[in-house]
Amino acid sequence: MSEYPFIPYRMQCLPEEEMIARGQEFLRETSRRRSVRQFSSRPVPRACIELAIRIAATAPSGANRQPWRFVAVRDSAIKRKIREAAEAEERLSYEGGRMPPEWLEALAPLGTDWHKPFLETAPWIVVVFEEAYQVSPAGKRLKSYYAKESVGIACGLFLVALHRMGLATLTHTPSPMGFLSQILGRPENERPFILFPVGYPAEDATVPDLTRKTLEDVAVWLPAEAR
Ligand code: IYR
DSSP, X not given: OOOOOOOOOOXXXXXXXXXXXXXXXXXXXXXXXXXXXXXXOOOOOHHHHHHHHHHHTTSOOBTTOOOEEEEEEOOHHHHHHHHHHHHHHHHHHHHSSOSOHHHHHHHGGGTOOSOOTHHHHSSEEEEEEEESEEEOTTXXXXXXXXXXXXXXXXXXXXXXXXXXXXXXXXXXXXSSOHHHHHHTXXXXXEEEEEEEEEEOBOTTOOOOOOOOOOHHHHOOOSSGGGO
């Protein structure tokens, strides 16, 4: 196993006010992000998707294995196939008794159902796959470590990158997702992780008026005085 050479790394040391100002601006921006379920069909340049993928791929990963693969789909026929297969699965989940009543109750306030027209309307669908293992050029199996954590972080960056570019998305997880491997022709070592429709919100798009937990709800400080 060859070792990496180590190179110096420095970060710009910002004045305190600048740190806070940047943080506040980013908070304002991420606070405006919402999951969107009604998309316009207005095209989105491939360059934006490319940038979001490159940004996502800067995520840290277990043993630097970078166990992700982003499949970007603009092809209408493939999008239709994905919609048909996703709706068939989701229909069984919502109406065929696959989702237990408690889960359906938890989802009721969001008003979701098995219909997924956004899978055809959104100009892009990006399906993120998690690599359970990789095969080295020499044919050796390289295991992924903390693949879920790594790919989850990459998906978070992807989402924020899109938002920063003025694009909307949704973390969609039709369940089970095996049909995505088949439709997209992915190899055995890749598992579907999250599907992101990407585009602009439809003119008449709405989102539930939900609230986010407060800092007090989500943070614990030790010692208590540190707050
Ligand atoms: N995958 C389904 C159900 C669903 C589940 C959760 I948890 C959500 O937060 C939203 C939806 C669907 O996409 O409708």
